[in-house]
Amino acid sequence: MSDNTFLWQGQPIAFTAGESIAAALTAAGIMNFGPDMAGRDTRYFCGIGACQGCLVQVDGRLTESCLTPASAGLQVTNAGGTHG
Ligand code: FES
Numbered sequence: 001m002s003d004n005t006f007l008w009q010g011q012p013i014a015f016t017a018g019e020s021i022a023a024a025l026t027a028a029g030i031m032n033f034g035p036d037m038a039g040r041d042t043r044y045f046c047g048i049g050a051c052q053g054c055l056v057q058v059d060g061r062l063t064e065s066c067l068t069p070a071s072a073g074l075q076v077t078n079a080g081g082t083h084g
Contacts, residue, residue, distance in 0.1 A: 003072045004016070004017075004072060005072065006021070006024070006070055006071065006072065006073060006074035006075070006076055007073075007074065007075050007076060008025060008028075008030065008076050008077075009034070009076075009077055009078070013025060013028050013030075013070075013076075014028070015027075015070035018069065019069070019070050020047075020065060020066050020067065020068060020069060020070060021056065021058065021065040021066075021068045021069075021070050021074070021076055022044040022047070022054045022064075022065035022066040022068075023044070023066075023070075024070045025044070025065065025076075026044045031043055031044075033054060033055075033056055033065065033078055033079070034056075034077075034078025034079070034080060035078055035079070035080040036055050036078070036079040036080055037079060037080055037081075039080065042054055042055050042056065042078065042079055044065070044066060046066070047066045048066070048067075049064050049066060049067045052064065054066045055079040056068075056076050056077065056078060056079055057076065057077045057078070057079060057081060058074055058075070058076050059074060059075050060075075062079060
């Protein structure tokens with residue numbers, strides 16, 4: 001893995017410095033961030049932490065992907081903790 005990737009559901013995703021996880025996923029063509037705990041699809045929407053629509057788990061911690069800076073080596077999975 002290079003220094004500018006994190007893992008999304010086990011797949012390397014490239015990012016640029018200062019980019020959020022949500023922005024990097026969207027730039028990689030991933031528009032659906034998978035189900036949340038209630039089974040609802042998550043995605044990049046408001047971009048300011050207001051809608052909670054972009055929840056993911058980052059290294060096992062539930063957080064808004066639009067507010068979380070991408071960082072090398074992070075393990076990001078969907079909020080519901082399922083694969084796919
Ligand atoms: S996109 Fe709305 S909280 Fe992240």
